[in-house]
Amino acid sequence: MNISLSDKHRRNLEEIAKEEKVRTADAIRAIFELGLKEWELRKALRLYREGKTTLWKAAEIAELTLHELIDIIDREGIPYDYDVDATLDYVPFTMN
Numbered sequence: 001m002n003i004s005l006s007d008k009h010r011r012n013l014e015e016i017a018k019e020e021k022v023r024t025a026d027a028i029r030a031i032f033e034l035g036l037k038e039w040e041l042r043k044a045l046r047l048y049r050e051g052k053t054t055l056w057k058a059a060e061i062a063e064l065t066l067h068e069l070i071d072i073i074d075r076e077g078i079p080y081d082y083d084v085d086a087t088l089d090y091v092p093f094t095m096n
Helices: 007-020 024-049 055-061 066-076 084-088
Strands: none
């Protein structure tokens, strides 16, 4: 895969690689992964806000725990309905 970068972005990447003491390709990969993670989170929040997914499924999309997602939803000011019974359907547990 090839991508075209502006001179500014190329310089930024080289500076990041130098600061992090990694190859430029490794810096690009790390930044790309961060961007994908953020994209997945934004997608999960959008779907949840629009009522198109459950809180639990949104956490799965964002690759977060339910508690991590609830913390983010609180910070973002997104109203949520925490349904304990629905959540228990997804939480595996055993009774001893």
